[in-house]
Amino acid sequence: MGALRGSLTFSRFYVTGDIPDDVPGTTLKRIRANAFQPLSPDDEKNEGAGWASIEDPFDTDLDHEKVFYNEYVCLGLRLDRWVIPGPLLKTHLRDAEQALLAKKGLERLGRQAKADLKTMVVRKLRRQLVPSLKSYDVVWNLRTNVLHLYSQSERIAALLDDLFKRTFKVDLVPESPGTAAERLGLDAKEVRAFAGLEPMTLARLEEEAR
């Protein structure tokens, strides 16, 4: 579940770099430029991502009220994918191949012909299907510059990284034990200790040897 209801599962990022003083006043145009665009059956790509309203992933006509909640930037990272069930594709491909062989009086198709046929079948099937839709809440606290992505998937984090940097022209540093430690503002002695750290164990040597 996400930022708006239910229990929360998320990963955290630190927003760094040249953060504008007035994010709401300067970024809405770029947010709108990176809003989600519907997939077309004729596209080569199998998926597409972009911004949507955090409250309604079908709403991609973003305005100030839908995005800026006091000190929070709230967005939905919408990801649509064409998902064609394997057996369906296989059956349609076999039928199309047989029809083409009969039409051309051939016994088998070459590699390129097969690839072209698959593209054609995929596009035809896409017209009969609806892409699968997922949306992940993204909340950036402008006071702390901590961002919550309501997903722990590395793939979604990579999509966010790309889309966020493209939109806001700033960097995202993922929270981890190491990055959280560095953010504490370690003194010179602590920095040296941090660089030389080795993992600890609570096993005693005689037990480790067993």
Added chain:
Amino acid sequence: MELLDVIEGRRFMGREFVVWLWFESEVQETNLEPTGADPVSMWLEAQITLVLEKEESRLKGAIPASSPEAKEALRQGKLPKEAKMRLVRGDREFTWTLKADSLALSGLKLPTQLKKNDEKHEVFYERMMLLEDLETSLSALYADFVRLRLADPWDDEVVPLMTSWAHGEKVDAEAYLATKRVVLGEKRKRKR
């Protein structure tokens, strides 16, 4: 250090943080006093997963961290990879599962007062405020852990005490707290 080294090369600190929280919670009978933040009660409950390389012990129960199997896993050199936790701050209770390698929280339940039929922005602000409250406590606890972990007494004083604790031996809680006061004392004073 390069960012990738900081991230990948220091993931073990997350597991050490969880075992330190577990130790602190037992030594201080769940009453923790993070520097610069409000006191909290905190303990591990319901589920804990300890690992050493590919060996894993997954324990469930009311308070699995108190079970002999949990301490046995520590004695084998395993450390917590994931643990379910409960924190009480004032009259507010939070539960979640902490993933040690990333410090990520999952299944976090917030003590919200507003209901889903209340004004949607107010519901959102309440959730964000509670989340920030919890993160303030966790960040302060992590900061104390890091300061202690990077200080000289960690290897010579803290680890031997934690090892005794893992082996079911009597732990000199006063000695531990005195060490902690020395390391964190100056920083606590500066905060006041």
